[in-house]
Amino acid sequence: MNRRQFLTGAGAAAVLAGCRWKGVAPKPELPPGTLGGPDHQHGHLLRSGSLPEPSRERRVGIAIVGAGIGGLACAWRLQRNGVSNFEVFELEKEVGGNSRAGENRVSKHPLGAHYLPVPPPSLRPLRELLAELGVLTGDPYAERPTYDEAYLCAAPQERLFAGGKWHEGLLPESWIPPSEREPIARFLRRMECFKQARGVDGKLAFTFPVRDSSQDPIWTDFDKMSFKEWMEREGFQSPELAAHLNYACRDDFGTDFGLVSAWAGIHYFAARRGKAANGDDDHYLTRPEGNLWLANGLAHPVRDRISTQRLAVRMETQNGAPFVDFLHVATGEVERIHADLVVWASPLFLLPFVWRDMPAPAITASKQFTHAPWVVANLELSRRPLDRPGAEMAWDNVIRESGSLGYVVATHQIPRVLEGPTTLTWYQPLTLDDPASERTRLLGRTRESVAEEVLADLEQVHPDIRACCTRLDVWRWGHAMVRPTVGFLWHSDRRWFEQQTGQVLFAHSDLSGMSLFEEAFLHGVRAADQIGTQKSTIDSPGTQGVG
Amino acid sequence: MTRSARGGQRVALLVSVFVVASCGLAYELVAGALSSYLLGDSVTQFSTVIGTYLFAMGIGSWASKHVESHLADRFVGIEIAIGILGGFTAPFLFWVFSQPGAPFHICLYTCVMLVGFLVGLEIPLVMRLLETETSFKDLVSQVLSVDYLGSLAVSVLFPLVLAPRLGFVRTGLFFGILNACVALWAIWIFRDRLATPKFTTAQAFGAIALLVGGMVLAGDWTNFVEGKFYDEEIIHSSQSPYQRVVVTRWRNDVRLYLNGNLQFSSRDEYRYHEALVHPILSSHPRPLRVLVLGGGDGLAVREVLKYPGVREVTLVDLDPTMTDLFRHHPLLTRLNQGSLSDKRVTVINGDAFQWLEDHTDAFDVAIVDFPDPSNYAVGKLYTTTFYKILERHLAPGGMAVIQTTSPLLARRSFWTVVNTLESVGLRTAPYHVLVPSFGEWGFVIATRTVWKAPDTIALPTRFVTASTIATMRQFPPDMDRVATEPNRLDNQILVRTYEKEWGPIQ
Numbered sequence A: 001m002n003r004r005q006f007l008t009g010a011g012a013a014a015v016l017a018g019c020r021w022k023g024v025a026p027k028p029e030l031p032p033g034t035l036g037g038p039d040h041q042h043g044h045l046l047r048s049g050s051l052p053e054p055s056r057e058r059r060v061g062i063a064i065v066g067a068g069i070g071g072l073a074c075a076w077r078l079q080r081n082g083v084s085n086f087e088v089f090e091l092e093k094e095v096g097g098n099s100r101a102g103e104n105r106v107s108k109h110p111l112g113a114h115y116l117p118v119p120p121p122s123l124r125p126l127r128e129l130l131a132e133l134g135v136l137t138g139d140p141y142a143e144r145p146t147y148d149e150a151y152l153c154a155a156p157q158e159r160l161f162a163g164g165k166w167h168e169g170l171l172p173e174s175w176i177p178p179s180e181r182e183p184i185a186r187f188l189r190r191m192e193c194f195k196q197a198r199g200v201d202g203k204l205a206f207t208f209p210v211r212d213s214s215q216d217p218i219w220t221d222f223d224k225m226s227f228k229e230w231m232e233r234e235g236f237q238s239p240e241l242a243a244h245l246n247y248a249c250r251d252d253f254g255t256d257f258g259l260v261s262a263w264a265g266i267h268y269f270a271a272r273r274g275k276a277a278n279g280d281d282d283h284y285l286t287r288p289e290g291n292l293w294l295a296n297g298l299a300h301p302v303r304d305r306i307s308t309q310r311l312a313v314r315m316e317t318q319n320g321a322p323f324v325d326f327l328h329v330a331t332g333e334v335e336r337i338h339a340d341l342v343v344w345a346s347p348l349f350l351l352p353f354v355w356r357d358m359p360a361p362a363i364t365a366s367k368q369f370t371h372a373p374w375v376v377a378n379l380e381l382s383r384r385p386l387d388r389p390g391a392e393m394a395w396d397n398v399i400r401e402s403g404s405l406g407y408v409v410a411t412h413q414i415p416r417v418l419e420g421p422t423t424l425t426w427y428q429p430l431t432l433d434d435p436a437s438e439r440t441r442l443l444g445r446t447r448e449s450v451a452e453e454v455l456a457d458l459e460q461v462h463p464d465i466r467a468c469c470t471r472l473d474v475w476r477w478g479h480a481m482v483r484p485t486v487g488f489l490w491h492s493d494r495r496w497f498e499q500q501t502g503q504v505l506f507a508h509s510d511l512s513g514m515s516l517f518e519e520a521f522l523h524g525v526r527a528a529d530q531i532g533t534q535k536s537t538i539d540s541p542g543t544q545g546v547g
Numbered sequence B: 001m002t003r004s005a006r007g008g009q010r011v012a013l014l015v016s017v018f019v020v021a022s023c024g025l026a027y028e029l030v031a032g033a034l035s036s037y038l039l040g041d042s043v044t045q046f047s048t049v050i051g052t053y054l055f056a057m058g059i060g061s062w063a064s065k066h067v068e069s070h071l072a073d074r075f076v077g078i079e080i081a082i083g084i085l086g087g088f089t090a091p092f093l094f095w096v097f098s099q100p101g102a103p104f105h106i107c108l109y110t111c112v113m114l115v116g117f118l119v120g121l122e123i124p125l126v127m128r129l130l131e132t133e134t135s136f137k138d139l140v141s142q143v144l145s146v147d148y149l150g151s152l153a154v155s156v157l158f159p160l161v162l163a164p165r166l167g168f169v170r171t172g173l174f175f176g177i178l179n180a181c182v183a184l185w186a187i188w189i190f191r192d193r194l195a196t197p198k199f200t201t202a203q204a205f206g207a208i209a210l211l212v213g214g215m216v217l218a219g220d221w222t223n224f225v226e227g228k229f230y231d232e233e234i235i236h237s238s239q240s241p242y243q244r245v246v247v248t249r250w251r252n253d254v255r256l257y258l259n260g261n262l263q264f265s266s267r268d269e270y271r272y273h274e275a276l277v278h279p280i281l282s283s284h285p286r287p288l289r290v291l292v293l294g295g296g297d298g299l300a301v302r303e304v305l306k307y308p309g310v311r312e313v314t315l316v317d318l319d320p321t322m323t324d325l326f327r328h329h330p331l332l333t334r335l336n337q338g339s340l341s342d343k344r345v346t347v348i349n350g351d352a353f354q355w356l357e358d359h360t361d362a363f364d365v366a367i368v369d370f371p372d373p374s375n376y377a378v379g380k381l382y383t384t385t386f387y388k389i390l391e392r393h394l395a396p397g398g399m400a401v402i403q404t405t406s407p408l409l410a411r412r413s414f415w416t417v418v419n420t421l422e423s424v425g426l427r428t429a430p431y432h433v434l435v436p437s438f439g440e441w442g443f444v445i446a447t448r449t450v451w452k453a454p455d456t457i458a459l460p461t462r463f464v465t466a467s468t469i470a471t472m473r474q475f476p477p478d479m480d481r482v483a484t485e486p487n488r489l490d491n492q493i494l495v496r497t498y499e500k501e502w503g504p505i506q
């Protein structure tokens, strides 16, 4: 009776439905692909300490080290603030850092960061960026601005594979046993309360940036226990909720919820307050290339001031004006950049090898930062793979019983009725062992062994994945993201870096203890604005501005 | 015979009772499930089938007293007969159902009576075969308890495993084979009591062969089952990469089904296609270029081509199987008057979304005839994003019409489409029409400025006239406008609403 209903999307599946899924076929050859990752060879060079002396030197007003989101946001903001004597130095060939993307024959795809929740009006600079990029239209400071629908993640957004079936959503009603609905509902209500909560200082308990959150111990004390302990203590008895919270912590922090600080865990659920006129609350923006569009949007107005393939190898800050030595990794030459101000927008773990006169408190503080290693794989598929029954393929596809986080579909935002070739981006934080051992193991692995693991994982849900996978590129992130472990956020020396006001400023997501776009971006903006207030220094004579 | 040999024989017979009992219940369940599947109203079907079956069993048990000699021969014969009869009941009934005018009810109850009668005979005969070895008290308790155990086993397996995995036809045949195997076993056990052991053995093997053959062919049987779905003669049936395309004919009514859903019936499609095409085309002062999205059957194009001023028609349909079929099949080209082969028509097989994005052509009239938004893939074609792109393809003064499901059965879905069009700044003129084979059907015209209905339809039409258009635009209270959110790519609320509204009806 239902007129013209047909399963376009499941076109191939309809044909294949009749055929039986191939069981264990003889192991076919792996699809071709590459093994990539951030340039860690040069990082090792740094540790070895055997570096050439500079052959040239130059002066710039402000030297920004690193063109990830933090460094680019700083440059973008300086430009907007009317400051022009800055230069950005980046180790890799491309800008973007963790927000970089790759491309195969089918589509662009993320290598790391891949979504940004719509920001609340309080994040004014971020709203301004989105308006500048045309993704946000109308009043950028409105409570509910209108977003370009090509960026708002299309439906269906999420699905979970559990009990042999796909379910819509990550806490799906069709899967959660009735006995667990009450604790889950109670948990979600509690998170809503935390969203409203404020401390005695009048500040929101959990917000972006992390440093604007309330310092009232009633809230910061959540940092003293793990998210898992907190959940158990509060009596949220639900294995499905536990699995979901663990998933959330591994997804955002690359760390199990037994190690993540409860403050960070709650922040994940209670700090987002963005709204859209044409989207649900807390909706998010995504593109096939992940967050690279944001990095490129920041870089575009300052593109002439970015030098790539420059590795900061040496920095000295005392004795008057600071300088940084950069190794041109293509030529092997070292250039000394004298600057009035240095903005360190690179990860903190390299700092002790670079900063020759690193102050003692900085040394102490930097030792408290730990980073989770991740592996990301991009699978180019010649067609949609066979799928297990249940909900249709979503943007984010999570497998309940898996050490991976599942995958996101790079072509999801391209509106097509015909769902042909696609790219799946598979994510896995390495959390079985401590980060250092996991990292060593990861750097010893071949593409083939990772590819085999990825395919075996995905075979659970797409039995013919090997037959349609035409390319599989592996990306290893040794120091993917900083870990907000118990006590790190509010009971360590973490904040030393963000509190600096001298000639070296810091702008990297590491500083927040949480590796998130907003944090990286807002550190960049903060550093730029701080420079604005110290402008007199910069405008002093003797500065040979580049611009 | 030694004592232990007799004991072995008894166990063997009890095992047979278990199998026989399972088979008996299986036939009953197959008949009940099949009749409620075909006729609906499962409570009535199940209770009448089971009642008839039990009654027939009663007659069988009563009749067993007339079997006086050759007990073993009779028992084997009955097993073979039940195997064949019970096994083939389901395919037979499916076939009967697909024959127009065939007396389905008579056949159904005859089969149920026959199988019930034979099953009723079985147990008393088994008891009498065992009688010589066991005291009556033990006998009754053993036979009946095994009988009930067998029933329990099947009643649990049937809904959980058999019906979903094997289907009705194969389940019936499978139990038929079991019955025939019991016959073989009985032949072996009673080999020294049978009159013509060789002939009986051959019969049993013959029955097994027939039933196994049936199992193998059961796949092709689905074509017959399809005959049931479509009630009518199937004149085309194919599987394209996107959908199952079936065309049927019954007398002079030709119907198209995609994935089992009726797309049109030639008896009343003129109402649908006239209502889709004429209001908009007659209202346009000079429609030169027309775009048709979906509608690979060429019926909308047929109506468009009636306007002599139309110079170019571009039809974009996903499925080449559809457009080829409607370009070449004589019966179908008669229906669409060869519209897809007309010189003015360009047929493009592709994704409408992508095609609109990749091209810049502007049209005076766009006719959007997509399938209903029953899944996320098709749902994209009803979103704000899609309508914004569509709007870019309208020439100055251009307009679009969109088929919009039933405003009566899916009222919220219908108005969601209207609200979605309005949310992207278009003016709308919704209307509806009764198409008997679908019910009350809805359409929306979308324009940049207020739409003005045509004063006359200058062509001969069977249904649409200027005055029918006026009535089509009236919405009585049960279809009246409801406020909804617009349907966007990020929420796809239409797919959910549609599912809620049509779900219970299908």
Ligand SMILES: Cc1cc2nc3c(=O)[nH]c(=O)nc-3n(C[C@H](O)[C@H](O)[C@H](O)COP(=O)(O)OP(=O)(O)OC[C@H]3O[C@@H](n4cnc5c(N)ncnc54)[C@H](O)[C@@H]3O)c2cc1C
Residues within 6 Å of the ligand: A038, A065, A066, A067, A068, A069, A070, A071, A089, A090, A091, A092, A095, A096, A097, A098, A099, A111, A112, A113, A114, A115, A116, A310, A311, A312, A313, A345, A346, A347, A350, A374, A376, A427, A477, A480, A481, A507, A508, A509, A510, A515, A516, A517, A518, A520
């Ligand atoms: C797999 C993965 C998935 C993620 N997903 C998300 C997500 O979906 N959403 C989200 O908000 N966040 C996500 N993140 C977090 C992501 O880290 C942040 O969003 C953001 O990109 C961090 O930017 P950053 O500037 O702080 O750091 P980085 O990206 O680390 O930038 C630092 C830059 O400095 C350069 N550099 C390093 N050393 C030197 C040197 N010695 N000299 C010169 N240059 C140097 C690096 O090459 C790099 O370009 C993800 C991270 C990973 C690894």
